[in-house]
Amino acid sequence: MVKTKSLRRLSLISCLAALPVCAQEPRLSEVAANSVPLEPPATRSASDGAIMTRKDARTITLKIPAPRGQIVDREGAPIAQNRVAYQVALQFKQFENADRDFVVNWARTRLDSLQPLVKTATVKSDDEIYDHYVNRRWLPLMVSGQIDDKEARKIEGKLSAGLILQPIYVRFYPEGELASHIIGYSGGVGKLPTGPINFNEPLWEETEGRAGLEKLYDAQLTGEPGMKRLLFDENGNKLLEEQVKRPRPGGTVVTTLDLKWQKLAEKTLREGCRRGAFVVLDVITGEVLVMASRPSFNLNNFIPRINDEDFKVLENDPAQPLFGRAFQSAYPPASSFKPIVAIAALNNGTINEDTTIYSPASLFIGRTEMKNWSKTPEGSINVKRALARSCNTWFYQVGIDVGPTPFLGLSRRLGMGQRTGLPLIGETPGLVPDDAWMLKNEKRRILDGDTANLAIGQGSLLASPLQVAQAMAGIGNGEILPKLQLIRQTQDARGRVIQASLPERKDYIGADSKAMEIVRQGMSDVVNGPGGTGRSAALSYTTLCGKTGTAQWKPSLDQRLAWFAGFLPADNPRYSFAVLYEGRPGEVVSGGRMAAPMVKEFFEGIKDDIKDIIAPPKKALIVVEETTETGEGASAIDPENPDAPEGVTLPAQPATTPLKALPVEEPKAVEPMDEPEDLLDGPKVTELPEQPSAIRALPVGDDEVIEGGIEEP
Template identity: 55%
Template sequence: MAMPLSAQEVVASTGVSPSAPAADVLPSADDGSIFNRKNARTIQLKIPAPRGPIIDREGYPLAQNRVVYQLALQYEQFEVEERERVVAWGRARVEAAKLLHEGVSEPDDDTLYQHYRHRRWLPLYLSSPMAAEEAEKIRPQLTRGLELIDVYERYYPEKDLACHIIGYTGQVGKLPTGPISPNEPMWEMSEGRAGFEKIYDQDLQGDPAHLRLIFDENGKMLLREQKGQPRAGGAVVSTINLRWQKRAEAVLDEYSKRGAMVVIDVVTGEVLVMASNPGFDLNQWIPGISQKEYDVLREDPAKPLYARAFQGTYPPASSFKPIVALAALNDQVITKDTTVNCPAFLTYGNHKLWNWSRSDYGALSVIPAIKWSNNPWFAQVGNRVGSGSFLGLARRLGFGTITGLPLLGEDAGLIPTPEYVRKTYRRPITEGDAANWSIGQGAVLATPLQVAQGMAAIGNGGALPKLHLVMQVQDSYGRVIRTAQPERRHWLGIDYNAIENVREGMRQVVDGGTGRGAGLSWTEVCGKTGTGQWGPESKKQGVAWFAGFLPADEPRLAFACLYEGRPGQKVSGGRNAAPMVPAFFNSFKDEIKEMIAPAPKALLVVEEGAEAEGISEEGVLRAIPVEPLETIEELPDDADVPKALPVEDLDLIEGEDGP
């Protein structure tokens, strides 16, 4: 007794139009009155609507629906309703179904009998969902009392792609087993349980239709009338580029079995890529994941359920150093030409802070200090400018607070405050603390998403863009009901010359510095390596970074690549993270070159003979440069201090940033 979902299917299955009088074809529905015939029934059911799709920025599906089939037992109306006969009849059909499909459940005798007593007009689902191909093979072998019921099912065509962002659905509840209630669903309905599926559940849920069924006392259908059509839910259009996301996850799989990559459009704030490796197949949750399957994922030491891109907090290590340099230049503690003596190590208390190369570099200014990622230079300059200054700038760059993207479980990271240090260590901030924080170690923690966001702000010239992960939400008719527009989250108030000097240092990181492995032949990359200690001291686990933006002159794309080292593995940003950059960006060379190409110059159109600047006597049009409009007004800094998260200690460590 397949339940049709459209008026055309109703006509095909019953031979009567839903709007036509049933008496013209079938016996009178009045014969099914429940007042004079105990086995007659009038049933009203809800036809669940399909969920709306989740798609990428180019329209490719990330989550959609498909029609699947389930084997079901359909009882007949017995003249003699003895329990033994009812159970035996049902049991024989269950055994026949088990021969047709391996995913058939085996209801107990009481379930079979109670279904007949209360729900024999409706099918009793026996099997797990199967694809149309398998259903077609089974259909000719169906015996009396067995049917194939078509239902909607959520489907993730890209399996584990962007799994931590998309999320998954779960069943609202099992179908009722007692007497039939008005408007109960024809099959199990679903709801969002994680990611976009949960956050945008109301937008993705559609509007159901209703089906009215009338049976006479012999179990014969007198009327089948559908009211309305199920209306699918709206669509959520992500900013994610599926092609780029695929490549990013492939690069992570090749270069970093455990890591993350984020790519952001500097101009619009759109997140084009947010990949965490490893992930998991979202289809495991459809129609439901078993406890055994879930335990395998939960207990996996690689933590596939853990979204490293936005839930993983790591010391940003030397990728944090451009912030210290920016603060020092902006506060005029140093100039472009100020030199600082850089020995092989500095001593703070009982600790030595070594340069990664363990070499004496002599007198260095800011640009070569960034190029060679010199720890002693940043430790000294960090103390000169003061931790309050560079940590305050870090907060304006988005560190220490969530981005505000529609993400479940996003971690805020940690930017320490004097209150945090007093509460945690019962002492004030020391020079050793400031030195350690200046090289992105100790209590400073950030997610790859935050690091990429900070690079976007440096890249676009001093404004922290508001990030977007959803371009628009559409209703079921395709009308846009919500859309994202480029916005500024914070105006940094940084001197542009300071930004230019830091950019130059980051350009030289790739051009002969510690990040040579990140270079591209077709455009200049600005970047920063980073290598730090992460996790418990007992594990001695390292983390490697390469973060930056491109092109160097007019940045359009910001990014962060994270390599999570194995316990005991020696890692470096130049060796482990930097090679991910060409591995990813070279795959989209032509596309990105078009994206970053300078805008064409505007043409001023005038009538021939008009006298105006840029117009020749012959009336030939000339290109006239159009100056950019200065529309950005400075806003006050955000002085809110985020709640600090605990860390193990503030001990100084040795960083390694070499190639």
């Protein structure tokens, strides 16, 4: 269960529901005292009231909206919670024979005095004022927006008689922009009623989830409202006020996100790119530890509601901060797709670990010249070297030899071309084409030129950063594709677990373990081998496997993407990741120069966390069978110091000799290699047809065979 100080705050906030609707202005210092439900005389109850012949007698039943439940990270740190706020309200007195002008003037005098005190004071027409007095004078009329505790204390002593501070609770996102595309926001169900008072109408505006987890888990986050009854006599004086039912807060949604890691990932994106995404997954459990998109937006701007002008600014921003690039956008995966092609080729025997293929600077497929990112030939190289150097011409040839069906089928088993199943709104399915799709959209089957282009992650192939990280989790796992998890558990208001997620298999990868191991070695060479394109991601404390990628994205704008994806540690993968960098029009980008350094920055920043998680177990204390003179038991002996005093006597062991545990060495740090000579002017490539926009995340139906891809270290 998640037990945190923030979770316990809910019980304090729920006490607000017990605050009386006062006819006189309360002092903030009195709030705590008034939070205790009133104990009416035993001989009288508000439910016993009757409407007398005088029109001012009333029995009023009101609903007390329940606090929304919290959304927290995996350790219980709050991401969405509630806090106390206030609204200034006009509380009418009971006037004898008051006409419209008197009531309006009485209200206007107090509203005018409020204007210099509160910036959020609302404008009320004469009709609104008088209608409220006629139909609802027993209840306060809200005349300001929400103000915080500091501002409320500042103006408390300056309010005119008849103006009160009405405490309420509102949604609050303590981290502002953090994971905003995932968490979402809540908003008011509707404005407070006007006209005659209805049975069980709310004391203040109720809220509901409008986006993200707030919307998808609205039922779990919405609590049970309470009920309050008020009794007024024929003179309009309040006789009784009692709370019939306490509100029950909503439950808690515990996500798999790590707040510390998410903060660092978003900071890394802010410092490393203008637009991009960062995803980190657990290879074993499938849990999402990080899912960040840049740019983002402040969730608190939507509380209690965002005005049309501010929303249009966000909606029309060219950077599209409302768009979650990590899971809503589909991009060409570029060379991050090459490990999948390599696994397929090894798995079906097209190549083996030692097969070498001559890889020129360019080659012709039909009458189309397909180029490598390098101006010089790579020579005869094997699969591991092809991955380390990200050689396009090697993958053109191998892709055609394998054929599109094996490697496209493997990509589907690794989760591409379909939604992950996470509770996300607007997640893209991406696209893995087949002959049926090509016939429908391109009026032809997949040809050799298409196959060569798909083999380097270009053409009509599309994937989100989340899907690329998921595929890397499958490669790191080696046997299965874990089902991704974003929610660890949901709890009720008392912290009892209602639902919990367990690790599940989504699909079998169906590839030979030797093929997987060879590709993992090649991905290690990308970062740690000579001439590898991702050496700028090398870590000081463990061996990271990765794959760079540079994609043609919007050729008409001369705009490209940089990728770096992979997993760590190399010998026993635990975490997979994918980082995307959106280049500006005309910007020369590469995965090795833009995306890989962000990976290094992030994982070095959580070095201590990762080292603790991946550290090998301590050396086992070896139990040596040793019979005493009495034949009772054996003793624990330190194998590295057999002359040391014996430890605590252990119970008698079986006659068979126990197996000795092998000592495990600490992983050695890999020194980063020198940077290779780079093509500073960028590769010479043939213009590609327009790719689907990351904003639309839809495939375009008029793609042509692309004449070569790009990749730079």
